[in-house]
Amino acid sequence: MIRASQLSKHYHMGESVVRALDCVDLHIPHGQFVSIIGSSGSGKSTMMHIMGCLDRPTSGTVEIHGQTINSMSEKRMALLRNNEIGFVFQTFNLISRTSALDNVLVPLMYTRRSFSSKPAIEALDRVGLSKRAKHKPSEMSGGECQRVAIARAIVNKPKLLLADEPTGNLDTHTGTQIMNIVHELHEDGMTVVLVTHEMDIAVQAERMIEMKDGKIVADTAVDAARRAEILKLNQDAHQSLFRKKSLHPPSSKPLPPQMEAR
Amino acid sequence: MFHFQLIITAIRGLQQNLLRSILATIGVIIGVGAVVSAVSILQGAQRDVLDQFESLGADQLIIVDGKREHGGVTSSVQALVPDDAEKIQQENTELVLRVSPQYQGGGQIKYYQQNVNGFILGVTETYAPMNSYKVDTGRFISREDVRGSTMVTVLGYGVAQDLFGSLPPVGKNVKINGKSFIVIGVMEKKGTLGFLNVDEQAIIPLSTAMARMFGQKYLSMLNVQCTSAAAIPACLEGINQTLRVSHRIRSGTKDDFTIYTQEQMKQRFAQVAKIFGVVLYSIAGISLLVGAIGIMNIMLVSVTERTREIGVRLAVGARRFDILKQFLIEASIISLFGGALGVVAGWAMANFLGEFTQVIKTYTPPIIIVASLIMAIFVGVVSGIYPAIRAARLDPVQALRYE
Ligand SMILES: Nc1ncnc2c1ncn2[C@@H]1O[C@H](COP(=O)(O)OP(=O)(O)OP(=O)(O)O)[C@@H](O)[C@H]1O
Numbered sequence: 001m002i003r004a005s006q007l008s009k010h011y012h013m014g015e016s017v018v019r020a021l022d023c024v025d026l027h028i029p030h031g032q033f034v035s036i037i038g039s040s041g042s043g044k045s046t047m048m049h050i051m052g053c054l055d056r057p058t059s060g061t062v063e064i065h066g067q068t069i070n071s072m073s074e075k076r077m078a079l080l081r082n083n084e085i086g087f088v089f090q091t092f093n094l095i096s097r098t099s100a101l102d103n104v105l106v107p108l109m110y111t112r113r114s115f116s117s118k119p120a121i122e123a124l125d126r127v128g129l130s131k132r133a134k135h136k137p138s139e140m141s142g143g144e145c146q147r148v149a150i151a152r153a154i155v156n157k158p159k160l161l162l163a164d165e166p167t168g169n170l171d172t173h174t175g176t177q178i179m180n181i182v183h184e185l186h187e188d189g190m191t192v193v194l195v196t197h198e199m200d201i202a203v204q205a206e207r208m209i210e211m212k213d214g215k216i217v218a219d220t221a222v223d224a225a226r227r228a229e230i231l232k233l234n235q236d237a238h239q240s241l242f243r244k245k246s247l248h249p250p251s252s253k254p255l256p257p258q259m260e261a262r
Numbered sequence: 263m264f265h266f267q268l269i270i271t272a273i274r275g276l277q278q279n280l281l282r283s284i285l286a287t288i289g290v291i292i293g294v295g296a297v298v299s300a301v302s303i304l305q306g307a308q309r310d311v312l313d314q315f316e317s318l319g320a321d322q323l324i325i326v327d328g329k330r331e332h333g334g335v336t337s338s339v340q341a342l343v344p345d346d347a348e349k350i351q352q353e354n355t356e357l358v359l360r361v362s363p364q365y366q367g368g369g370q371i372k373y374y375q376q377n378v379n380g381f382i383l384g385v386t387e388t389y390a391p392m393n394s395y396k397v398d399t400g401r402f403i404s405r406e407d408v409r410g411s412t413m414v415t416v417l418g419y420g421v422a423q424d425l426f427g428s429l430p431p432v433g434k435n436v437k438i439n440g441k442s443f444i445v446i447g448v449m450e451k452k453g454t455l456g457f458l459n460v461d462e463q464a465i466i467p468l469s470t471a472m473a474r475m476f477g478q479k480y481l482s483m484l485n486v487q488c489t490s491a492a493a494i495p496a497c498l499e500g501i502n503q504t505l506r507v508s509h510r511i512r513s514g515t516k517d518d519f520t521i522y523t524q525e526q527m528k529q530r531f532a533q534v535a536k537i538f539g540v541v542l543y544s545i546a547g548i549s550l551l552v553g554a555i556g557i558m559n560i561m562l563v564s565v566t567e568r569t570r571e572i573g574v575r576l577a578v579g580a581r582r583f584d585i586l587k588q589f590l591i592e593a594s595i596i597s598l599f600g601g602a603l604g605v606v607a608g609w610a611m612a613n614f615l616g617e618f619t620q621v622i623k624t625y626t627p628p629i630i631i632v633a634s635l636i637m638a639i640f641v642g643v644v645s646g647i648y649p650a651i652r653a654a655r656l657d658p659v660q661a662l663r664y665e
């Protein structure tokens with residue numbers, strides 16, 4: 001559960017002030033899958049960073065899983081990032097000199113529990129990469145790298161997954177693969193917030209938020225029936241690629257009327 | 263949380279740019295190596311010299327030429343004569359056990375085709391008992407030899423070996439600086455005595471050395487053995503009195519001789535050793551500083567290079583302290599590893615110099631090994647702390663955006 005009220009983030013650039021976030025009110029209930037869209041510079045990443053306890057707002061309050069982060073110590077914020085939040089980035093952000101497994105192990109180094117590599121192996125298995133555990137990022141495809149990054153994000157079994165343009169650097173087919181994993185995680189009860197520029201990915205969420213100049217300008221629920229249809233399409237596209245090896249990307253399918261309207 | 267994983271992470275971090283890590287390590291090896299070899303050489307020299315002083319005996323005094331300062335230049339004043347020895351003995355019978363006047367020169371000792379270059383030492387009968395130096399075969403110089411300036415010699419063990427091999431030398435004729443001497447005895451094997459290798463000298467009567475051999479009036483030095491170590495202060499007083507009277511020095515004028523006790527010699531040596539120590543340790547210290555700067559340099563580069571990694575680590579829950587720790591551990595690994603190799607390198611270097619020169623004696627005190635390792639860790643932490651703080655202070659969002 002995330003609750004933001006009157007949330008603002010300002011950057012002072014000499015004389016002028018950049019309002020990256022401007023009095024944002026937002027409530028995301030537990031287990032919801034939300035997508036955020038908006039043009040470049042509209043404040044999407046800033047919003048994610050504050051929800052992810054990586055940054056503090058200039059004013060306003062944020063509550064994550066019942067804990068207000070404004071007054072929280074750095075140490076508690078780190079703990080929250082470690083235990084309750086998983087972050088996935090557009091550029092994967094893997095540590096290049098170490099193996100996939102070692103990358104997934106990183107969050108485990110900073111837990112209070114005693115160290116064990118078992119959760120990392122399980123997380124890699126979850127994203128279907130247990131065979132790639134010993135590979136370095138340079139020896140893997142972009143999609144595989146992003147799957148490793150997802151494994152790293154979920155290794156401590158967080159309740160919240162924050163993904164900032166996770167498919168931005170991937171082709172449509174690989175993006176679909178990543179989205180299928182995200183859907184699975186959501187079905188398992190995780191709250192998911194996903195930033196994207198691609199409309200056909202945004203509509204896969206239960207709820208779509210559009211931002212502009214640091215404000216929320218639209219907040220709509222995606223029709224459940226349409227969503228199911230798209231998900232089915234995704235799955236079919238995925239399988240056709242795997243089984244028949246014939247390229248048939250989902251984006252070439254006719255878009256649902258709701259999306260064409262935009 | 264300090265588990266094995268942290269060390270592995272640090273080692274991986276260092277492996278990422280292996281050459282750079284190795285270069286930084288070499289810096290530490292040189293620094294610590296310089297310290298260890300400097301200490302070893304200095305300690306070795308100190309031990310060696312102090313041993314020599316001990317062999318002089320705490321109840322002994324050495325009287326040498328006096329010093330005169332003239333326009334900032336110090337020169338020595340020759341004034342000690344054989345008669346002084348007699349007077350010191352006679353006027354201080356309660357305090358002085360023995361007096362050994364000595365004249366030392368150099369020369370060639372020859373027996374047919376065999377010849378040796380060595381010291382020629384002119385002494386009286388007191389020399390041997392004073393130094394607990396005994397004859398191996400034959401007899402030592404007697405009072406009559408000195409009185410009659412006889413042409414006799416007692417050879418050092420090494421000289422006898424070189425000239426005669428397995429033949430018995432006693433009774434044979436040798437030539438010392440062209441003059442004929444009868445060998446009356448051979449000294450026992452002794453090694454060094456008062457900084458000289460006495461095995462390589464020929465001993466002749468004092469009067470023979472001064473009058474017939476070198477044609478000199480003044481002694482090289484006078485060695486005095488007091489009745490006990492406790493009698494030293496009174497002995498100094500008495501000898502001073504005797505010599506001033508005999509040399510007719512007016513009150514208010516400086517002595518024309520210098521008396522050293524074993525203690526004073528040690529102090530003088532300690533002063534010299536200190537100067538050498540300051541120079542040697544400064545060089546070693548600078549090497550160590552350069553090593554420390556090397557570590558700091560690679561750590562700073564490493565932090566900049568890994569800004570994104572630091573951002574990722576912070577994003578997945580690392581506390582600032584965890585980041586600080588990671589970089590400190592990396593710096594410590596370089597310094598500890600370099601320190602350990604440096605101890606070995608320094609020790610090997612000192613020993614090599616010892617073997618090579620045959621003059622430098624080395625001694626590596628065990629404590630210096632421990633101290634060097636502690637020092638190395640200290641260097642690592644001190645030079646790693648600033649880069650580590652820089653890493654830990656990074657803003658997670660900025661770090662993640664860093665290109
Ligand atoms: N450290 C900063 N200093 C100054 N301005 C900043 C800083 N970080 C972000 N901004 C500004 O805040 C605004 C919002 O940035 P943000 O990264 O949230 O945009 P975004 O919606 O994620 O854009 P994109 O789609 O390109 O990723 C932008 O105008 C950006 O220039």
Ligand SMILES: [Mg+2]
Pocket residue numbers: 044045046164
């Ligand atoms: Mg962004």
